[in-house]
Amino acid sequence: MLENLASMGYPLELTYTESNMALGRPHIASAMVKAGHVDSTQEAFERFIGEDCPAYVHYEKFSxxxxxxxxxxxxxxxxxxxxxxxxxxxxxxxxxxxxxxxxxxxxxxxxxxxxxxxxxxxxxxxxxxxxxxxxxxxxxxxxxxxxxxxxxxxxxxxxxxxxxxxxxxxxxx
The missing domain is CATH 3.20.20.140 (Metal-dependent hydrolases)
Known part of the structure; x- marks a missing residue:
């Protein structure tokens, strides 16, 4: 998703990490707000990283x-x-x-x-x-x-x- 966002003109740096926490879309959304790309995390999901949005990366789900x-x-x-x-x-x-x-x-x-x-x-x-x-x-x-x-x-x-x-x-x- 970070690569997709960067190619769309929205580069991000994720600096918030805890040693045992996996980064996910909420972290990306917060980074987008911090970078000034969107006004809210909700906007990040609605426009960019929600399912079927342009930066979303589908993954193979298993049963x-x-x-x-x-x-x-x-x-x-x-x-x-x-x-x-x-x-x-x-x-x-x-x-x-x-x-x-x-x-x-x-x-x-x-x-x-x-x-x-x-x-x-x-x-x-x-x-x-x-x-x-x-x-x-x-x-x-x-x-x-x-x-x-x-x-x-x-x-x-x-x-x-x-x-x-x-x-x-x-x-x-």
Missing amino acids: AQEGIELIRASGGVPVWAHPYLFCGGKVEEVLPVLVAAGLMGIEVFHPHHGNNKVNRLKKFCQEYNLLMTGGTDYHGYDLEHPEKEKWQLNQFHLPLSLLEPIKEAAILY
């Missing part, structure tokens, strides 16, 4: 089963992130397919999961013997407006007891 196999082969624990934001089918229908493919957990606690959804996901975890996780989709500070951070790291104050089973599962595989 959920292939992703689960890759994660497990790497010693990781495959967890379905924010299942109620998934657009590929109903959770109740997709979950058994993912479990059969080797899914090991579900992100139960998420800002878009109200109490009813959290309780349903907890029941699924019990029914399918899955690990429970939680998150906020925290991707670091909004570089444009760091004071207006939408979600905070561990805003749910989840207990560390949720982490231990995940660590154990990673060791087993």
Whole structure:
């Protein structure tokens, strides 16, 4: 995407990196604002780096089963992130397919999961013997407006007891 933007006359230098953070489109969008190429990150996505926009780079996607196999082969624990934001089918229908493919957990606690959804996901975890996780989709500070951070790291104050089973599962595989 950086090459595409440069060839379109919008060169960028990405200087914000953390040692363990992969750079993604939000970082590119923030760099575009910082460089004065756009007025907002939303504009960057809408005009340049959103899907089907001129600088977007399509990538080959793989199936959920292939992703689960890759994660497990790497010693990781495959967890379905924010299942109620998934657009590929109903959770109740997709979950058994993912479990059969080797899914090991579900992100139960998420800002878009109200109490009813959290309780349903907890029941699924019990029914399918899955690990429970939680998150906020925290991707670091909004570089444009760091004071207006939408979600905070561990805003749910989840207990560390949720982490231990995940660590154990990673060791087993």
